Amino acid sequence: MNDREYSSGRLSGEQFVLRAGGAEATIAALAGSLRSYERDGVQLTETFDADEVPPLGCGILLAPWPNRVAAAQWQLDGRTQQLDITEPATGNAIHGLLRNTGYTAEEQTDAAVTLTAEIYPQHGYGYRMTHRARYALDEDGQLSVTQTLVHHAPAGPVRAGGAAPAALGAHPYLRVGDVPTDELTLTTTAGQYLPVDGRKIPTGVEPVAGDLDFRTGRRIAGLRTDTAFARLEPAADGRHHHRLDAPDGRAVELWTDPSCPYVHIFVTDQYPQREAAVAIEPMTAPANAFNSGDGLLWLAPGDELTIQWGITSWL
Numbered sequence: 001m002n003d004r005e006y007s008s009g010r011l012s013g014e015q016f017v018l019r020a021g022g023a024e025a026t027i028a029a030l031a032g033s034l035r036s037y038e039r040d041g042v043q044l045t046e047t048f049d050a051d052e053v054p055p056l057g058c059g060i061l062l063a064p065w066p067n068r069v070a071a072a073q074w075q076l077d078g079r080t081q082q083l084d085i086t087e088p089a090t091g092n093a094i095h096g097l098l099r100n101t102g103y104t105a106e107e108q109t110d111a112a113v114t115l116t117a118e119i120y121p122q123h124g125y126g127y128r129m130t131h132r133a134r135y136a137l138d139e140d141g142q143l144s145v146t147q148t149l150v151h152h153a154p155a156g157p158v159r160a161g162g163a164a165p166a167a168l169g170a171h172p173y174l175r176v177g178d179v180p181t182d183e184l185t186l187t188t189t190a191g192q193y194l195p196v197d198g199r200k201i202p203t204g205v206e207p208v209a210g211d212l213d214f215r216t217g218r219r220i221a222g223l224r225t226d227t228a229f230a231r232l233e234p235a236a237d238g239r240h241h242h243r244l245d246a247p248d249g250r251a252v253e254l255w256t257d258p259s260c261p262y263v264h265i266f267v268t269d270q271y272p273q274r275e276a277a278v279a280i281e282p283m284t285a286p287a288n289a290f291n292s293g294d295g296l297l298w299l300a301p302g303d304e305l306t307i308q309w310g311i312t313s314w315l
Contacts, residue, residue, distance in 0.1 A: 010050040013102045016135075020111035023141025032103040032115050032133050034059035034172055039141045040315050044252050046173035046277050055272050057171040057279070060099055063131040063149050064119060066169025067228070067264060067287035068092040070201045072124065074165070074290035083124030090199040095171070097122070098131060112136035127164040128152040144310035145170065151299040163298035167285035168307050169264075173277050174254060176246040176313075181267075181276040182221040185245045188214040188263060190229030194286055201288050205230060217245070220267060220278060228264045228286040242280045249314075256282040256309040262295060282309040 013029025023039040033054045036047035046058055054060050072083040072093035083093040103115035112134060119129035134146045151164050176184060193212050194202040208215070211223060232240040242263055243253035256263070264281035271277035284307060285295030297305055 012048075012050050012052065012054065014105070015050055016105060016108060016113045016115070018111055018113060018135060018137050020137035021139050021141030023137050023143070025135060025137060025143055027113060027115065027135050028054070028059075029102040029104070029115070030054065031060035031099050031101065032117065032131075033061070034135070034145075034170075037143055037311060039313055042177040042250070042313070042315050043175060044177075044311060044313055046175055046271060046274065048272075056173075056266075056268065056270060056277075057095060057099070058173055058271075060095065060171045061103075061131065061133055061147060062096045062169035062171060062281075062283075063098055063147070063167075064125070064127075064129055064165070065096050065167045065290060066171075066281065066283045066285065068094050068200060069290045070199065070288045074124070081124040081126075084122075092199060092201070093124075096169075097125060103133070106132070111138075125164075129164070129166075142310065142312050144308065146306065146308050148304055148306045149299070150304040151301055163300045163303075165290050166297050166299045166305050167283070167289050167295060168305055169260075169281055169283035169285075170309065171279055171281050172254065172311070173271070173279045174244055174252050174311065175277070176244060176250050176252050179246040179248070179250075181274065181278055183219070183247055184278070185217045185219050186214050186223075186243070186265070186278065187217040187245070188229060188242045188265070189233035189235075189240065190214065190263065191231035191233065192229065194228040194230065196227075196287070200226065202228065202286055202292065202294075214265075220276065223267050224269060224276075226264075226266050226268075228262055228283070230262050230286070232261060232263065234258065244278070244280075252311060252313040254280045254282065254309060254311055257307065259305075259307040260284055260309060262286050282307065 087094040266279040
């Protein structure tokens with residue numbers, strides 16, 4: 001393992017640096033977050049300092065659910081399960097149980113690292129899980145990520161042999177170098193979006209229209225949204241593609257395999273030192289899946305859920 005680099009003294013934990021094909025990616029131990037990714041000197045994701053907590057969830061991995069659980073509660077066999085409230089403004093539980101957890105390296109080479117983190121039985125989620133994530137650069141410097149969630153034997157008050165509710169996601173922010181985000185054009189194939197209430201919990205499904213229809217591309221200027229999308233049309237390669245195009249012809253996209261039938265688009269003007277930033281979040285299930293059941297999987301002990309996604313660029 002030549003040129004392995006990490007530091008355990010940074011506030012976001014060990015820093016794992018990958019290099020291949022003219023690209024460099026840095027993954028922080030905290031939440032297994034993609035802290036930076038550039039190719040041929042062009043920054044392709046938003047970044048943050050190694051001594052910062054990832055702002056607005058930048059680059060973090062989401063397990064065993066993405067987005068929100070309404071009121072931090074869900075039902076199991078007729079009994080209310082009370083998760084810790086991690087979004088005080090809404091009273092929800094947000095972005096799973098590993099946002100404040102440090103991942104450890106299971107294996108690393110110059111171009112790839114496999115990280116793991118453990119979910120232990122706790123308030124409102126009495127299951128034992130392992131989340132494993134492999135980040136890898138190919139010979140052209142393109143990035144791929146494989147996430148796997150494994151359910152071990154349940155513990156505590158959970159019924160013996162019981163299945164566990166599970167979903168996966170990630171929270172990368174994409175960019176094209178120094179091109180202002182508002183000048184980029186966003187294209188996705190989503191045919192539906194999920195409107196939400198005041199707590200950002202979905203209230204149904206609607207056909208995309210107007211500012212939320214990205215099927216033929218829409219310039220981000222003036223768009224601020226925090227919305228999940230569904231009915232993604234796969235390309236010929238079987239994947240879903242979500243693309244940002246710059247006016248100069250350069251482009252970056254987030255692709256997912258069919259295991260992620262939802263994508264969450266978050267365009268914000270609150271990202272530090274950026275007029276606008278756009279997160280394109282792959283998800284196996286939307287917000288509040290623990291209650292709606294939409295996209296939710298139930299893993300028996302020994303079962304696992306795996307997703308693949310990546311970032312491809314044309315520079």
